[in-house]
Amino acid sequence: MGRNMYYALIMAGGVGTRLWPLSRRDRPKQALRLVGERTMMQHAVDRLAPLFHPEQVFVVARGEYVPILSSQVPELPPENFVVEPEGRGTGPAIGLGAIHLLRQDPEAIMAVLTADHFITDTARFRRVLTAAAQVAAEGHLVTLGIKPSSPSTGYGYIEQGKGLDEVEGFPTFRAERFTEKPNPETAAHMVESGEYSWNSGMFVWRADRIVEEFQRQMPEFYAQLAEVEAALGTPGYGPTLKRIWPQVAKQTIDYGVMEGAEDVTVIPVDIGWLDVGSWASLPELLPADEAGNVAVGQHVEIDTRNTLVFAGNEKRLIATIGLEGLVVVDTEDALLICAKEREQDVRAMVKRLEEMGRGEWL
């Protein structure tokens, strides 16, 4: 397998509602500086740099996000942005990316990656991508599993079956079963057994193999995708995509393909992977003081514990007295103060503002 055959497809579709008020309709999660000076999109591209040339890195994103995202990673060729007229879930997004890659290279191997996860051990991440490409070259579907650090009920799990050959030092297994987000007892049992990985949503496969799976398992979508593919490179492409895409049924790659796929290899890895899905996940990425407080920006506190303070403006002071377990997110025009255990309700707050017609804050 030559280097020219390997491509990265970064899924940058999400809005990141649970990161409101930092995330907005016109400033999706991928465009945010959550950790350090680089945005999530920039981190996602940066960590690929030593392994992929910019020409090999593709991004799937909704049309309205392309300007802000492409401006953040100017090293990527503009034509490497695969534009979705609207989001139809990870299944169709991957399908659209796959036909673009196949047109460029019929033997393309594609790594499906994400922009909304943080990866600490980027060197190991690139090594496992290299190993996975070897397995994928033989026609297998590869999924990167994350060694669970806790019995989380927030992720899907992958059961490891029969052990397969080690590849470049990485043990590999037949993926026996994909399990959706479990209840706490099931999660505890799975983590104890040592035979389950978290489903990271990162996959490596030959582009033609995943299209085969669409044909077998999502035939309706496959037909729609074929119609789009036929228009690729012609003036009719845009209109065709715009016509077809709204008819495509929303589907995740997990439900639509992975759960029913027959030849899936899982490579469990420990790459310091963290889902930055909501405010409560951020403290895992940033240094905390002795009282468990994590602060980005100017924070002065008295008797404050286990509290996250995230300030977009370095000149504003956030002073806290006698607080416990809060999330404080301060932006130019909106401030969120939320009990940590209620952080899932940030979504409900966004919905409330929608219902109130307060688009200026969305």
Add this chain to the structure above:
Amino acid sequence: MGRNMYYALIMAGGVGTRLWPLSRRDRPKQALRLVGERTMMQHAVDRLAPLFHPEQVFVVARGEYVPILSSQVPELPPENFVVEPEGRGTGPAIGLGAIHLLRQDPEAIMAVLTADHFITDTARFRRVLTAAAQVAAEGHLVTLGIKPSSPSTGYGYIEQGKGLDEVEGFPTFRAERFTEKPNPETAAHMVESGEYSWNSGMFVWRADRIVEEFQRQMPEFYAQLAEVEAALGTPGYGPTLKRIWPQVAKQTIDYGVMEGAEDVTVIPVDIGWLDVGSWASLPELLPADEAGNVAVGQHVEIDTRNTLVFAGNEKRLIATIGLEGLVVVDTEDALLICAKEREQDVRAMVKRLEEMGRGEWL
């Protein structure tokens, strides 16, 4: 007693540290819009308007606050601002005001009033001021007592002794004793007995009578005051005041005079009097929703209870989820989030910022 003999002296000396971050070194409590569109200073002058001509209204304030305060009440003659080089407590402030009034009118009756209290029933307030002036004209020291609405430990109490003549419908009593802030048991006992008023810090007396009391009870201060008085109306006044005032011992009028005065009349009244000393006092002045939340500004909440949100900027949204019993004060450059039961520690926060040398937030 003619109207020309009656003067109001508004004490506007405090900084209002416990109202930080709205109050600042250059924006004292009296200059703040806490309730409605008018500042505390403006409220203090407004409620006197039907009773006093602007020429009869004097203000004692520290020099650095005079520009902002005088700009807020342009109807007062500039020379009616009695400037203290630095604050020495209510005793010396009243003494300084008294000699200014005496120079204008040797038979002046003065109502010592405050700018940091809110009064709901302003008509009744003016009626009691009128009644008190009649008592004061006869040489008595009058103190306005507030009928206690709760066994507060935050105020001083005045014990009512022998009943005196009713004046314009107001019962009056000999003031038997001034008691400092009591413990909860004592406070409960005093309120139950019905024989105690809160000490409002508002007094009415002839200016010459209070100077007599200074002579009798605070002879050292009286001598200093006499030296300042001798320079009144001469070019030496400013330099003399500047030299003498730092040597004056700090003293409150309560400790220094009232506790030892022999001829004090208390008039207990119910005028909807509220001390706006700290953030926790504000909810008493503003309408609350069913969950006990009080909001000034744009507040959208989910499951938030008993929380005060005070936003200086009408365009910023403050969104809260799952909070209970907090104070949130949002200003342009500083945000305070404080547990209500810790509101006294706002003072400690200001001290902390001083120690950190962060004058930009003070």
